[in-house]
Amino acid sequence: MIRFESISKQNSHRILFLDASAALNRGEKVGLVGPNGAGKTTLFRMITGEEPPDAGQVSIEKQVTIGYFNQDVGEMEGRSAVAEVMDGAGPVSQVAAEMATLEAAMCDPDQADRMDSIIERYGEVQARFEELGGYELDGRAREVLAGLSFSQEMMDGDVGALSGGWKMRVALARILLMRPDAMLLDEPSNHLDLESLIWLEQFLKNYEGALLMTSHDREFMNRIVNKIIEIDGGSLNSYAGDYSFFERQRALNEKQQQAQFERQQAMLAKEIKFIERFKARASHAAQVQSRVKKLDKIERFEPPKRRHVVAFDFPTPPRSGEDVAVLKNVHKGYGSKAIYQGLDLTIRRKERWCVMGVNGAGKSTLLKLVAGGADPDSGTVTVGASVKMGYFSQHAMELLDGDATIFEQLESTFPQANQGSLRALAGCFGFSGDDVEKKCRVLSGGEKARLVMAIMLFNPPNFLVLDEPTNHLDLDTKQMLIQALEAYEGTMLFVSHDRHFLARLSNRVLELTPDGIHQYSGGYTEYVARTGHEAPGLRS
Missing domain, CATH: 3.40.50.300 (P-loop containing nucleotide triphosphate hydrolases)
Structure with missing residues (x-):
């Protein structure tokens, strides 16, 4: 359905993807994982055509509809939450808009000379609207919004009065109501309470299209996905299974890769030792030359990449009363x-x-x-x-x-602490290198x-x-x-x-x-x- 074929992509001086390939097939529910800044959102944007790859191609089957939810919901105001959600329902919303225009035209005295053609067109559009399930659309929109914890008052009130988190839910509801062939969800679990999260989980389990999503909620991901695509050092690695399986399999792969690397290193050391020992002896010249040629042809194994795993040890707090x-x-x-x-x-x-x-x-x-x-x-x-x-x-x-850098904020809060311990603290919470010079704002x-x-x-x-x-x-x-x-x-x-x-x-x-x-x-x-x-x- 969607294929990444030998894609490469560079963002400023950072290489995000290098000759990477993967696929999202019909019916698959895929979790996209990788550290912050690895290129997850860039991958989504390449599918939607907002960003092209530098090399390779992203191919999408013809007639495939795609719904993309991200954290940038844009402006919303001037109509109800229900109307905003229905507007994103794909072809049916366009048909509804034409129906509304034709209804207005039928009430317009200035259009009297065109009334026969307007009524004829209205009949065609109305039939199409019914065929697409348009008359059930309001009910379906309300059902999705209710699942995301909206009250009836919130559904019918001006969407512009909602907070950013609730607008995020409206944007998510638009995609869910649309039910496209492929759904791209970038952190859909953010801003949801537990009841909404569990409702969304069930909705996505029953969704028959292809799903590609990111989430920082491992339980949510475990219950939905049946495949993981990991962005790792410019590559796209695919694993069949949920997030927990991926973690176990990745650890096993790294262990096997390390053992393979160590065995090869031991063999190379042994061969090099033999060559060094006998290279000056004419009686061993043929053996030495044979082993040198053998070493030149060997494909060298790489050790597994060392993952930066953050860890934080609590100092023991003082004891409180019972x-x-x-x-x-x-x-x-x-x-x-x-x-x-x-x-x-x-x-x-x-x-x-x-x-x-x-x-x-x-x-x-x-x-x-x-x-x-x-x-x-x-x-x-x-x-x-x-x-x-x-x-x-x-x-x-x-x-x-807002005017202080991360490090200045830490220094002002803990004036007695030494710089080394504050940098270690920052590193534990994901602020390494130049990150500590970012302004808080x-x-x-x-x-x-x-x-x-x-x-x-x-x-x-x-x-x-x-x-x-x-x-x-x-x-x-x-x-x-x-x-x-x-x-x-x-x-x-x-x-x-x-x-x-x-x-x-x-x-x-x-x-x-x-x-x-x-x-x-x-x-x-x-x-x-x-x-x-x-x-x-x-x-x-």
């Missing part, structure tokens, strides 16, 4: 909406609470109450003795000094999140309050963070829509539902087993 935070009879509301009515919660040392609930259930509000960013309307929130808190929220990223959302996380964890608190800490983090940084937090000896209260993160790190679950607040001992995996659902909004 009761880290206690909420008693807490009431909290916004306007006429009550969020909490008589909430009681005790968080004890070394407990790791994940907070779950649908949008608007009060997850972030709870974290703000505990962190002191909001006050209860009544009741008490008490932080225990010797508790040193670290609070990560999306708001924290706005507090960075030009950082992407993911880079800001990593910098705030680095600042918080350098001199670690004994109580971490984390609101969606994995948003924008790539797979490698997320894995590093999970491994670091697994070894962390403090207490945690967190919100996340990443199921891998939830399963690895929680040992308590607080579930916020319209029926009340439920506490579960055991982590997210036990919660799923006990309740039979992966998120509160998916109750049957």
Whole structure:
């Protein structure tokens, strides 16, 4: 369906692809992986024709329709979310637009002399509209938007009033409604809550077209893809299987390549030693010459490329008291909406609470109450003795000094630390070499999140309050963070829509539902087993 044939592509001085080949076949669901900057988005842009390869070609079968979702959603305003989504539904939306024009013409007295031809054309267009399922389009658009957690009011309201994250969902819904032959999704799981993520997962499983997607959510990728294409050092390497299979297979391939390289190196050393020892002896001249010719013809094996794996070791935080935070009879509301009515919660040392609930259930509000960013309307929130808190929220990223470089931000925050330790810290969170000279104002959302996380964890608190800490983090940084937090000896209260993160790190679950607040001992995996659902909004 789509083939990359010996493509090469250079971006400024960096070679992204060199004589690389791969294919997306009908019915395949492919995960595209590679480090940041490897060329994933460039590959998408080559398929859509926005960027040509420098050499080679991208070939697409005739009549194949392609839908491309990326993070740049453009301007949206002046019409409802439903209308915006329906506008992206492919040929049917063009037919609908012509119908609307003809309907207006039929009501226009100035067009009276053309009315017979207008009515005739309207009949043709209406038949085509019906054939394409146009009359079900509104219902289908609303079904997709509902799956992405839109309320009826949001569907019918001006799309321009929505936040960037919700506009992102509208752009995604346009592609899903279109149901093209091939879908290109660049980070579709960003900005989605857990309920929307699970709905999208099911939608893509049932989608019959070809899918090429990137995602920083390994669980989401594992459940959808049946093939991985990895961008690695300019090549496109294909693996049949999900992301976990790819990781295992890549590690096995590298191990075999290393063993092959070492065996060859041992053989070469032995041959060279023989040549050096006997090259001056006439009696061995023929043997020496034969071995020299043999060495010249041998194809040399390369060692596997050394992957830059980030790792971060937590310094041991100071010990807190046993009761880290206690909420008693807490009431909290916004306007006429009550969020909490008589909430009681005790968080004890070394407990790791994940907070779950649908949008608007009060997850972030709870974290703000505990962190002191909001006050209860009544009741008490008490932080225990010797508790040193670290609070990560999306708001924290706005507090960075835009005029400072990454390194200057670290230096001003930790004036007593030496440069070596600060550079090592920056490296752990993906800022190496000249990256530390970037101004904070030009950082992407993911880079800001990593910098705030680095600042918080350098001199670690004994109580971490984390609101969606994995948003924008790539797979490698997320894995590093999970491994670091697994070894962390403090207490945690967190919100996340990443199921891998939830399963690895929680040992308590607080579930916020319209029926009340439920506490579960055991982590997210036990919660799923006990309740039979992966998120509160998916109750049957």
